[in-house]
Amino acid sequence: MAGTIEALVPGGQANPGPPLGPELGPTPVDVQEVVNQINEQTAAFDGMEVPVTVEYEDDGSFTIEVGVPPTAALIKDEAGFETGSGEPQENFVANMTIDQVKKVAKQKQTDLLSYDLKNAAKEVVGTCTSLGVTIEGENPREFKERLDSGEYDDQFAEE
Numbered sequence: 001m002a003g004t005i006e007a008l009v010p011g012g013q014a015n016p017g018p019p020l021g022p023e024l025g026p027t028p029v030d031v032q033e034v035v036n037q038i039n040e041q042t043a044a045f046d047g048m049e050v051p052v053t054v055e056y057e058d059d060g061s062f063t064i065e066v067g068v069p070p071t072a073a074l075i076k077d078e079a080g081f082e083t084g085s086g087e088p089q090e091n092f093v094a095n096m097t098i099d100q101v102k103k104v105a106k107q108k109q110t111d112l113l114s115y116d117l118k119n120a121a122k123e124v125v126g127t128c129t130s131l132g133v134t135i136e137g138e139n140p141r142e143f144k145e146r147l148d149s150g151e152y153d154d155q156f157a158e159e
Contacts (some may be wrong), residue, residue: 003027005054011045011069014038014052028060032039041066044107048073068111074104085132095134098155102124105156118156122147 005027007019014020014035020138024031034054041064042050051067068074076082079094097132105120125147135143146152 002055002057005056007052007054008049009042009052011042011048011050012039013047014042020054024054024140027056028058029054029056029062030055030060033062034062037064038066040054045069048077068108069123071104071112072131074107074126075127075131075133078104079133081133084130088130088132089139091132092134095131096128098136098152101128102156107119111119116156119133121156 005020005023007023009020016024016031016035020035020038021031024034025070038052038054045068048069050069053065053067054062056062072084075096076084078100079096081094082141083093085091085093101121101124102117103119105124108124109117109120112120112123114123122144125135125140125144128135129144134140147156
């Protein structure tokens with residue numbers, strides 16, 4: 001009777017109530033232990049909706065796999081705004097620094113198709129373009145061209 005439960009939980013703030021409690025209640029796992037481990041593993045995404053998968057066995061053992069929030073959610077959290085621009089090429093809603101772009105790229109790198117940090121950053125910059133977020137005060141498309149030309153290679157070198 002082993003099974004899998006998938007849910008979206010607020011990072012670092014899961015509790016035994018919905019959506020986890022009703023799903024975990026009929027299983028042999030210790031619900032509070034599952035919730036505690038989820039909160040530990042999602043603490044870095046405080047307040048953001050985080051996809052979580054709990055796989056359990058008949059003996060009450062379980063494993064937890066934590067996904068990464070969408071890139072747009074990470075950017076909104078990092079840059080401190082609620083909604084993107086309705087006209088992202090005309091009206092910009094926020095500005096990010098190179099360090100903030102790098103932080104989001106590192107958080108998201110495992111979920112992206114990129115093979116290194118620089119290419120992960122390009123994907124983040126693409127999302128900034130869609131949201132209407134400037135980078136270092138400039139249009140994200142211009143920033144991406146400079147990133148492509150190698151101008152920021154030292155900042156995005158793998159550590």
